[in-house]
Every structure is written in C-alpha cells, then in structure tokens.
Amino acid sequence: xxxxxNRTDKVLVVDDDARIRDLLRxxxxxxxxxxxxxxxxxxxxxxxxxxxxxxxxxxxxxxGEDGLSICRRLRAANDRTxxxxxxxxxxxxxxxxxxxxxxxxxxGKPFNPxxxxxxxxxxxxxxxxxxxxxxPSGDNEVVTFGPFTxxxxxxxxxxxxxxxxxxxxxxxxxxxxxxxxxxxxSREKLALLARGREFEPFDRSLDVQVSRLRxxxxxxxxAPRYIQTxxxxxxxxxxxxxx
Numbered sequence: 001x002x003x004x005x006n007r008t009d010k011v012l013v014v015d016d017d018a019r020i021r022d023l024l025r026x027x028x029x030x031x032x033x034x035x036x037x038x039x040x041x042x043x044x045x046x047x048x049x050x051x052x053x054x055x056x057x058x059x060x061x062x063x064g065e066d067g068l069s070i071c072r073r074l075r076a077a078n079d080r081t082x083x084x085x086x087x088x089x090x091x092x093x094x095x096x097x098x099x100x101x102x103x104x105x106x107x108g109k110p111f112n113p114x115x116x117x118x119x120x121x122x123x124x125x126x127x128x129x130x131x132x133x134x135x136p137s138g139d140n141e142v143v144t145f146g147p148f149t150x151x152x153x154x155x156x157x158x159x160x161x162x163x164x165x166x167x168x169x170x171x172x173x174x175x176x177x178x179x180x181x182x183x184x185x186s187r188e189k190l191a192l193l194a195r196g197r198e199f200e201p202f203d204r205s206l207d208v209q210v211s212r213l214r215x216x217x218x219x220x221x222x223a224p225r226y227i228q229t230x231x232x233x234x235x236x237x238x239x240x241x242x243x
Contacts, residue, residue, distance in 0.1 A: 011056075086108075164216050
C-alpha cells in the first residue's frame with residue numbers, strides 16, 4: 001500500500017534490462033513513488049536535463065557507459081543525488097569500488113523488491129531536512145574541528161570557508177561520528193546510526209565510507225587525526241585531533 005506524503009519522491013531507475021525497469025516502475029509506483037526509467041547513461045543524461053530526481057537506482061553492469069562511470073561522472077559534477085548501486089551478488093570488489101566513487105548504498109542481484117524499497121527509504125531518511133521540501137528543519141547544530149566547519153542542518157562541510165561536497169552516505173556517516181565526540185563507535189553502532197540497519201559481517205562498505213571521509217578531512221589519511229581507528233572496536237571522532 002502506498003504511503004501518503006506531502007510530496008512524492010522521484011526515483012530514477014537506470015538498467016539495461018527492460019524487465020527490471022518495468023518491474024521496479026510498477027512496484028515503486030504502487031509504493032507511492034514517482035518513477036522514471038532509463039536504459040543507459042545517454043538516456044539518463046537526457047532525463048536529468050529536464051527532471052530533478054530524489055534518488056537513482058543504478059545498475060553497475062551495463063553496455064557502453066557502466067554504472068561506476070556514471071556514478072563517478074555525476075559526483076565529479078557535484079551532483080549529490082543519492083545513488084543505490086545494483087551489483088552482481090557476491091561481487092564485493094564492485095560494491096567497494098561503487099562506494100569509493102560515491103554511491104550511497106548497494107544491493108546485490110537478484111534482489112527482493114521489498115529489500116530495495118527498504119534501502120530507498122533508509123537513504124531518503126538520511127537527507128537533511130532542507131533537501132525534502134516542506135519538511136521542518138530540526139537540526140541546526142554546527143560542529144567545528146581544525147579548519148573545518150560542519151553544518152548538520154544544511155549538510156555543508158567547509159574547509160577554511162571552501163565547501164567540500166558530501167554524498168548522502170558520507171553526510172550520514174560524518175554526522176554519526178561528530179555527534180559522539182571521543183566516544184569509540186563499533187561498526188555495528190555506526191551502521192545503525194548512519195544507515196539505520198544492522199552491520200553485516202565481512203561487509204567492508206562502512207570502512208570504505210570512512211576512508212572517503214578521511215580523504216576529505218585529514219592531511220594524511222594514513223595517519224588520521226580527526227577520525228581515528230580504535231583497534232578491535234571501530235572508529236572515534238576526535239575534534240581537536242589529539243591522540
């Protein structure tokens with residue numbers, strides 16, 4: 001049954017398989033979304049010239065420009081639209097690379113549409129209030145560490161006044177960390193705080209997102225000062241960059 005909301009979120013499904021496009025169009029429409037589909041990167045480009053979407057469901061393996069290339073291109077153009085990558089089941093390398101180039105989440109094929117729906121809802125819930133028109137802003141906290149200013153209300157991360165773009169997943173992960181300064185957080189706790197779901201054993205995607213954040217905020221990502229590793233536990237945010 002579709003959920004009644006003040007605004008219909010727009011989902012763009014990009015997949016070269018017509019059966020999957022049709023299945024997801026019908027299923028997600030029934031769940032209350034406005035759904036658009038594209039069979040490849042060129043069709044996606046044409047659609048994004050005239051439409052603004054809330055989330056993209058992007059197949060990794062497509063002829064021509066593949067999903068990784070599309071994701072990398074969108075992020076390079078400072079497009080922050082959340083992206084869920086569809087990957088071949090068990091292809092951990094593809095999933096990790098997808099997150100490294102800026103995807104917010106992933107789901108292995110074949111998948112249950114209900115699981116994709118849950119991932120879509122989880123990613124959309126992580127949006128700042130300002131990105132959901134009509135939604136009240138309930139988070140005006142600003143965190144400062146070193147040369148960085150992180151506005152949780154607007155999702156703006158700045159270094160000496162220069163804005164650094166964050167994906168929805170990176171924003172959620174950094175928010176979870178800065179909300180618990182000097183408190184070591186396990187991977188299980190971080191997964192719940194940033195993704196709203198339980199941590200999956202042997203899943204390296206959380207570590208990949210932490211690595212991406214370190215590349216943004218650390219002088220030397222190999223010797224982090226602000227997002228430190230707590231061996232045997234997880235990660236800890238240290239505002240003053242001390243040990």
